[in-house]
Amino acid sequence: MIKKMLILLLLLIIGFFVVSQENIKIIFSGIAIFLIGMYFMEHGFKLFSGGALQRVLEEFTNNNMRSLITGFITTTIVQSSSLISIIVISFLSVELISLARGIAIIFGANLGSTTTAWIISSIGFDIKISLFAMPMLIFGVIFRFSKNNTYIGLGNVLLGLGFIFLGISYMKDGFDTLKDSIDLASYSIGGYLGIFIYILIGAISTIVIQSSAATMAIIITALAGGNILYIDALALAIGANVGTTVTAVLASLSSNENGKRLAFGHFIFNISTGLIAVFLIYTLRDLVEFISPFIGISKDNYTMKLALFHTIFNLLGIIILYPFISQIVKLAEKFITDKYQKKSKPLYLAQANIKIPYNAMVSIQKETIRLYQFAQKAILHALSVHTSQLNNKEDIIKVVNQNIKIDTNLDNIYQKELKSLYSDIIEYALISQQNMNSEQSQYVTDLKHASNLVIKILKDTRDIQKNINFYLNSKNEFIKEEYKFIKTELVTFIFEINQLRKQFDNDIDEIEVSTIIQVDKDRLQNLDVIGNGRIDSLIKEEKITSKMATSVINDTSNAYEICANLLNVANILFIKDKKLRELGELEDETK
Known part of the structure; x- marks a missing residue:
C-alpha cells in the first residue's frame, strides 16, 4: 500500500513539472x-543476432581473461550491459x-558500457543530431514490416538508435532552455x-x-549545456556506476542462486570501483587532463574528458579486482548458499x-x-538396488543376487x-517453442517425448515391481531364475545408459555413443521369451505353472518395453545430432 502511494506521489510530482x-x-x-x-x-539485437550473442559468449569464455574481453566487446557492440547480464544469468542457470x-x-561489460559516453560525446552538440x-x-519501421526475424531485429536496432539520437536531441534542447532560466551550476x-x-x-x-546509459546521456547533455560543473559531472558518473548495482540486484531476485551470486559480484565490483574513484577523484581528474592532449581531446571539450574519466576509473577497478575473482566467487558462495532443492522444483527452467x-x-x-x-x-530402489552400489559392470550380478x-x-x-516437475518441463517447453525456429522446436518436441517416456518407464516398473x-523369493528355482534374469536386464540397461551419460558429459564422439545404443538395441532380443521358446520349454517340462508362465511373459514384455524406452530416452538426451538420433530411434507405443 505504501509502495503504491509513493509511486502515485512520484507520478503527481512528475506530472506537475x-x-x-x-x-x-x-x-x-x-x-x-x-x-x-x-x-x-x-530486443532488436536478440532477434538480429539470431542467437549469435549467445554462441559468442559460450564460445569465447573458456578462461577469465577471454571472458572479460568478450564482455567488453559484446557490450560495446550492443550498447547494453543489462542485455549481456541477462544472457550471462541465463548461462549460469x-x-x-x-x-x-x-x-x-x-x-568487461562494465568497461564496455563506458563506450556509450564516448559515442554521445563524440557526436558533438553543435550539430542537430535529430537529423x-x-x-x-x-x-527501422520499414524493416519491422518484414516477416523475417533478422530484418525485424535490424528494424528494431535502427529504431532504437533513432530514438536514442532523438532523445539526446530533446534532452539537449531542454537543458539549453533550463540554462536560460535556472543556473544549476550555481547550486554546486x-x-x-x-x-x-x-x-x-x-x-x-x-x-x-x-539505465546507466540514460543517466550518462543526461549528465553529458547537462555538461555540454553548461548546466553543471565538470567536477560535479564526474561525481554523477560515479553515482551512475554505483546505481547499476541496485538494478543488477533487482534483476537477480527472480533468478537462481548463481544469478544472485553474479549480482553480488557485480555489486562488489561497482561499489569497490566507486570507492576508488571517489578517493582518487582529483587525481583521476588530473590524469585525464594529462592524457587528453595525447588522444586529441581539446582543452575545453569536457564531455570527452568525462567519457575518458568514466573509462579510466572502470579500467582501474578491473586492474585492481581482476586478480581477486576467485575470492569474490568464494565470498558469493559463502553468503548465498544453495537452498535445498525438492525433486518437484525445477532447477534449470529459468524464466530469463x-x-x-x-x-x-x-x-x-x-x-x-x-x-x-x-x-x-526410484526405479533402482523399486528393484531393491542402491545406486551407490552400481559402480562398474561387475557390480550388477552382486546387486541382483x-x-x-x-x-x-x-x-x-x-x-x-515427479508429476509436478514433469508438468513444469512440458509447460516451459510449450512456451519457449513460440520463440524457436522449426529445427529448434523439433528438438524440444523430442525432449518432451523423452520426459513422457521417463514417466512411462516409471509406471511400467511399478507394474512389474510386485x-x-x-517371485525372487519363490521356492521354485526356475521362476526365480526368470525374474532374476528380468531384474538383471533392467539393471544392466540402466547401468549402460549411465555410462552413455558419462561419455556425453565428457564430450565423447557422438557417433561412438550412437553405436553403443545400436548394440544395446540388439540385446533387447534377450527379453523376447516367446520368440526364443524358453517359457514354452519350462511349461512343457512342468517346471513352472501356467499362472507363473503368464506372469513372466507379461512382465518380460513390460521389461522389453522399459529397456526399449530407456534406449529411446538416452538417444534423445545424450545425442545432439538429429540424423544420429533418427538412426537410434526405436518404435514405442507413445509415438
Whole structure:
C-alpha cells in the first residue's frame, strides 16, 4: 500500500513539472524517448543476432581473461550491459559457464558500457543530431514490416538508435532552455560534501531510470549545456556506476542462486570501483587532463574528458579486482548458499531463458536429464538396488543376487515428486517453442517425448515391481531364475545408459555413443521369451505353472518395453545430432 502511494506521489510530482515547466517537460520527454530507444536496441539485437550473442559468449569464455574481453566487446557492440547480464544469468542457470567466468564477463561489460559516453560525446552538440534519427526511424519501421526475424531485429536496432539520437536531441534542447532560466551550476557546494551529494543524485537517477546509459546521456547533455560543473559531472558518473548495482540486484531476485551470486559480484565490483574513484577523484581528474592532449581531446571539450574519466576509473577497478575473482566467487558462495532443492522444483527452467531459444533448449534438456535421474533412482530402489552400489559392470550380478528389499512406493514418488516437475518441463517447453525456429522446436518436441517416456518407464516398473519382489523369493528355482534374469536386464540397461551419460558429459564422439545404443538395441532380443521358446520349454517340462508362465511373459514384455524406452530416452538426451538420433530411434507405443 505504501509502495503504491509513493509511486502515485512520484507520478503527481512528475506530472506537475511536466505541465508547469516547459524545459522540464522537454528533458523528461528526451529521457522517455531515450529509454524507448534502449528497449528497441536490446530486443532488436536478440532477434538480429539470431542467437549469435549467445554462441559468442559460450564460445569465447573458456578462461577469465577471454571472458572479460568478450564482455567488453559484446557490450560495446550492443550498447547494453543489462542485455549481456541477462544472457550471462541465463548461462549460469543452465551451468554453461562457471560463476568466475560470469563475473569476468560482467567486469568487461562494465568497461564496455563506458563506450556509450564516448559515442554521445563524440557526436558533438553543435550539430542537430535529430537529423540522424529520422532516416533510422524511417528504415527501422520499414524493416519491422518484414516477416523475417533478422530484418525485424535490424528494424528494431535502427529504431532504437533513432530514438536514442532523438532523445539526446530533446534532452539537449531542454537543458539549453533550463540554462536560460535556472543556473544549476550555481547550486554546486564544492569539496567532498558536494561530490558525495552528486554521487547520491547519480545513483538515485540510475535506480529510478533503470539505465546507466540514460543517466550518462543526461549528465553529458547537462555538461555540454553548461548546466553543471565538470567536477560535479564526474561525481554523477560515479553515482551512475554505483546505481547499476541496485538494478543488477533487482534483476537477480527472480533468478537462481548463481544469478544472485553474479549480482553480488557485480555489486562488489561497482561499489569497490566507486570507492576508488571517489578517493582518487582529483587525481583521476588530473590524469585525464594529462592524457587528453595525447588522444586529441581539446582543452575545453569536457564531455570527452568525462567519457575518458568514466573509462579510466572502470579500467582501474578491473586492474585492481581482476586478480581477486576467485575470492569474490568464494565470498558469493559463502553468503548465498544453495537452498535445498525438492525433486518437484525445477532447477534449470529459468524464466530469463524462455525468449533465448538456444538457452531454452539447454534448460529443457538439463531438466529432462534431471527428471530421468530422479526416476532412475526410484526405479533402482523399486528393484531393491542402491545406486551407490552400481559402480562398474561387475557390480550388477552382486546387486541382483543380494537379498535385501528397499521399501519404494513408485505411485507416491510420481504423485508427490515427479508429476509436478514433469508438468513444469512440458509447460516451459510449450512456451519457449513460440520463440524457436522449426529445427529448434523439433528438438524440444523430442525432449518432451523423452520426459513422457521417463514417466512411462516409471509406471511400467511399478507394474512389474510386485511380481519381481514376490517371485525372487519363490521356492521354485526356475521362476526365480526368470525374474532374476528380468531384474538383471533392467539393471544392466540402466547401468549402460549411465555410462552413455558419462561419455556425453565428457564430450565423447557422438557417433561412438550412437553405436553403443545400436548394440544395446540388439540385446533387447534377450527379453523376447516367446520368440526364443524358453517359457514354452519350462511349461512343457512342468517346471513352472501356467499362472507363473503368464506372469513372466507379461512382465518380460513390460521389461522389453522399459529397456526399449530407456534406449529411446538416452538417444534423445545424450545425442545432439538429429540424423544420429533418427538412426537410434526405436518404435514405442507413445509415438
